[in-house]
Amino acid sequence: MIELQQVSKTVDSGGQPLTILHPLDLVVPKAQFLAVTGPSGSGKSTLLGLIAGLDAASTGRILVGGRDISGLGEDDLARLRSSMIGFVFQFFHLIPSLTALENIMVPMEIAGRPGATPRARALLDEVGLTARGHHYPSQLSGGEQQRIALARALANDPPILLADEPTGNLDLANGQHVMDVLSEIRRSRGATLVLATHDLELAGRADAVLRLRGGHAETPGA
Secondary structure, eight states, X not given: OXXXXXXXXXXEETTEEEEEEEEEEEEEOTTOEEEEEOSTTSSHXXXXXXXXXSSOOSXXXXXXXXXXXXXXOHHHHHHHHHHHEEEEOTTOOOOTTSOHHHHHHHHHHHHTOSOHHHHHHHHHHHTTXXXXXXXXXXXXXXXXXXXXXXXXXXXXXXXXXXXXSTTTTSOHHHHHHHXXXXXXXXHXXXXXXXXXXXXXXXXXXXXXXXXXXXXXXXXXXX
């Protein structure tokens, strides 16, 4: 489902090259739950951004669903993300002027998908927030906002879910709740899940773990 071949990322830092992610080979099979762990600055978010096509690799090839995304233009990348990838961010990124229901509808409306309202209501129910659809983000707790963000990521039925520290901005109870919802959705849908986290307890729930340190990959293991 996801394959990286000698993928790296180097940026300019004060006139000097800085390698954030060193050349990496990685295969994530369909329906696998892969946790990417490591301290802050280890390259976790960079890796997820490269898989999603939100950033371009400096070297190597990235295949998503068998398609090489490395040379795609922004329009093609946007279409691929819309159909293939749901992204859950640490800081929610909900639109403050829209209700919870309207936030979930946004990806479907952009894609021109019919039946956005009933599907958004079904997703609200799936994440346990049926009664909160008319509330604005400012009226929701952090855990509720993250569950709305998760529902939004699922709006177009993506086969791949990328979650970048989805519990990192939540307290323990809300973090566990969000992770339970994410795990159940992944199980019931058979989605491929790549989760970046510094929480080793959460990583322990994964099928496999990729450990990053200083942009280098340590030996993956279950």
